[in-house]
Amino acid sequence: MAAPIVIDSANDPRIAEFRDIRERDLTGRENRFIAEGTVVLRMLAEAHAARRGFSAEKILLLRNRVDGLQSVLERFPASVPVYVAEAKVLDGVVGFHLHRGVLALGKREDRGEAALLDALPERALVLVGCGISNHDNAGSMFRNAAAFRADAVLLDETCCDPLYRKALRVSVGSVLSVPHRRGGKALDLLLALAQRGFAIWTLSPHGKTDIRAIPAAARMALVIGTEGEGLPEALLARFQSARIPQSDQLDSLNAATATGIALFSMASTMGRL
Amino acid sequence: MAAPIVIDSANDPRIAEFRDIRERDLTGRENRFIAEGTVVLRMLAEAHAARRGFSAEKILLLRNRVDGLQSVLERFPASVPVYVAEAKVLDGVVGFHLHRGVLALGKREDRGEAALLDALPERALVLVGCGISNHDNAGSMFRNAAAFRADAVLLDETCCDPLYRKALRVSVGSVLSVPHRRGGKALDLLLALAQRGFAIWTLSPHGKTDIRAIPAAARMALVIGTEGEGLPEALLARFQSARIPQSDQLDSLNAATATGIALFSMASTMGRL
Structure with a gap:
């Protein structure tokens, strides 16, 4: 896994895709999607590793969740950036209180x-x-x-x-x-x-x-x-x-x-x- | 059925049980409950008529729903009052936009x-x-x-x-x-x-x-x-x-x-x- 990168502003362009996720549906745009929660993150890691037509582009976590998620994060290649933020920043990004504190941006490949x-x-x-x-x-x-x-x-x-x-x-x-x-x-x-x-x-x-x-x-x-x-x-x-x-x-x-x-x-x- | 009674103030005490229903759970209080929507209202009418341990105490409807609900309302005895209100009053009572416009207050009898x-x-x-x-x-x-x-x-x-x-x-x-x-x-x-x-x-x-x-x-x-x-x-x-x-x-x-x-x-x- 990649070394976590600290995000301290909700306006940081590196995590722009996670902004106001409740209001938007990314799936219609360039086949990106939002994965939420530990279980879904683990499934994304497996799908990515098995090349099942899905890949992870970036991960955004509550800072205090990183330690507990080590075993999941290790399944992603180091090329997938892991961003971390405090609750206040994270909630400012997504636009509501993100209870679980675990998000990833995925991409789907349509093989026809x-x-x-x-x-x-x-x-x-x-x-x-x-x-x-x-x-x-x-x-x-x-x-x-x-x-x-x-x-x-x-x-x-x-x-x-x-x-x-x-x-x-x-x-x-x-x-x-x-x-x-x-x-x-x-x-x-x-x-x-x-x-x-x-x-x-x-x-x-x-x-x-x-x-x-x-x-x-x-x-x-x-x-x-x-x-x-x-x-x-x-x-x-x-x-x-x-x-x-x-x-x-x-x-x-x-x-x-x-x-x-x-x-x-x-x-x-x-x-x- | 009873002749509809028009309610023109959200503070009318006759429909006080329907106030802010999203925030409250009536079931814990005196075995009252809120039935919402046409299908549930019909089931309440049947349960009331069959004496299956439930009775209707009052009904509150959007004024323009009354005609379409005649066949359901007729199944209730005339002793059950039917209150009607315009959307603005009704939304003021319940505390949000009540899309369906069909509510009833029911009572449960616990037979043990x-x-x-x-x-x-x-x-x-x-x-x-x-x-x-x-x-x-x-x-x-x-x-x-x-x-x-x-x-x-x-x-x-x-x-x-x-x-x-x-x-x-x-x-x-x-x-x-x-x-x-x-x-x-x-x-x-x-x-x-x-x-x-x-x-x-x-x-x-x-x-x-x-x-x-x-x-x-x-x-x-x-x-x-x-x-x-x-x-x-x-x-x-x-x-x-x-x-x-x-x-x-x-x-x-x-x-x-x-x-x-x-x-x-x-x-x-x-x-x-």
């Missing part, structure tokens, strides 16, 4: 959809999100994907960016460990998966097949829509649909919970758990 | 633990929460309990109150439809259930039995702990423990998702879904 799909193993479970606009749900979906060893998460262009600070935090850093890509239209994504031998299963409260009864296949994709409206009818009609049996008294499960149950069920069916 | 337990059917699935302090998780647990037709939710005294405004909203009103009680020590609760023939299954990432392999029983209880620390060792050691098989790379699933998966699995085992 074909590269991601071509790299999938022969036996694969993939999660596809369409129109997931809620950062909590996006983050939870990645956490579930990691828990049940999904090989990739694909998000259509109408989904929010999972590298957005809050989604990344809710995912407990899984956005940095599960291969993923966001972009393109849902139908094109699903056709590309079908062409590669994936059995496509859309999830809907009105799906035709009980999620526990879907047949095992070497390659399976689970497709999730937004919590309110669900998946567009055109997609539901074109591909096989599954449902999680539940009380008809309630609208439906929370999107993140439904994703977790469906992934658990499909991973069980595939004999992966 | 024994009454709740004695009323459980011969075949029953019960969810028990220990130390669930996060309102989001508490609300989600109720939503899952409703989705998978649990017969009751029991919370120990260290859990947060599920009638707190945010938990109630996240539950999509399920706190008003699934019989529940909060109070007592976790061990005492579990012993009372065991005495009534319940097979007790604690959930832990290190649980002994795969959740898919636990044997069916007429009466089953699922016990959930806090997301970070999980259940106390003393409880895990005393009762049977189950785990959701998952990647060992990750801490654990989100508490709400884990509850959903475990309830789904147990309800499946019991042949209820």
Whole structure:
């Protein structure tokens, strides 16, 4: 790791990317993102070291956190600068009281959809999100994907960016460990998966097949829509649909919970758990 | 329903209970609670009509919401006053911009633990929460309990109150439809259930039995702990423990998702879904 550099002014240009982070979303700009908290920092270090398409550009810490973070900081190459500041300065930079005191600026490299799909193993479970606009749900979906060893998460262009600070935090850093890509239209994504031998299963409260009864296949994709409206009818009609049996008294499960149950069920069916 | 009464001052004593609701938690006081939004208001109307231990004391609405809510308001007896106010007055009462414009003051009647337990059917699935302090998780647990037709939710005294405004909203009103009680020590609760023939299954990432392999029983209880620390060792050691098989790379699933998966699995085992 690099020797820590003390920052004593909130206006120091070296840490300008961390300014007012609550108000801004860096992800739209040059594929930069903010990693927050010890767990996410550790995941970023691993992703950086494993060259999983993410790299750290700089780290900004509360001065008194440095000692406790040694083992994490050592995983970053010395070329990644580590800036430290007192609470007053740090809070002035970010624009609110930063309780955790651990931030990093990361960069994502987009290798393209074909590269991601071509790299999938022969036996694969993939999660596809369409129109997931809620950062909590996006983050939870990645956490579930990691828990049940999904090989990739694909998000259509109408989904929010999972590298957005809050989604990344809710995912407990899984956005940095599960291969993923966001972009393109849902139908094109699903056709590309079908062409590669994936059995496509859309999830809907009105799906035709009980999620526990879907047949095992070497390659399976689970497709999730937004919590309110669900998946567009055109997609539901074109591909096989599954449902999680539940009380008809309630609208439906929370999107993140439904994703977790469906992934658990499909991973069980595939004999992966 | 009662004829709407116009409120034109935020200081009107008739709607004093709605003042600054973000800052206060009414649940601790005389078992009153705030129901927010159309869905929760409808659930309150149903709970009130069915005498499920909840009653509505008063309703406060944005004036322009009244027409659209007729079908819900009609379910309340005429003895429940309906107050209406313009946005400016309403926001002045609650202390922030109340987007939805739908509030009610409810009252809970505590019938005691024994009454709740004695009323459980011969075949029953019960969810028990220990130390669930996060309102989001508490609300989600109720939503899952409703989705998978649990017969009751029991919370120990260290859990947060599920009638707190945010938990109630996240539950999509399920706190008003699934019989529940909060109070007592976790061990005492579990012993009372065991005495009534319940097979007790604690959930832990290190649980002994795969959740898919636990044997069916007429009466089953699922016990959930806090997301970070999980259940106390003393409880895990005393009762049977189950785990959701998952990647060992990750801490654990989100508490709400884990509850959903475990309830789904147990309800499946019991042949209820």
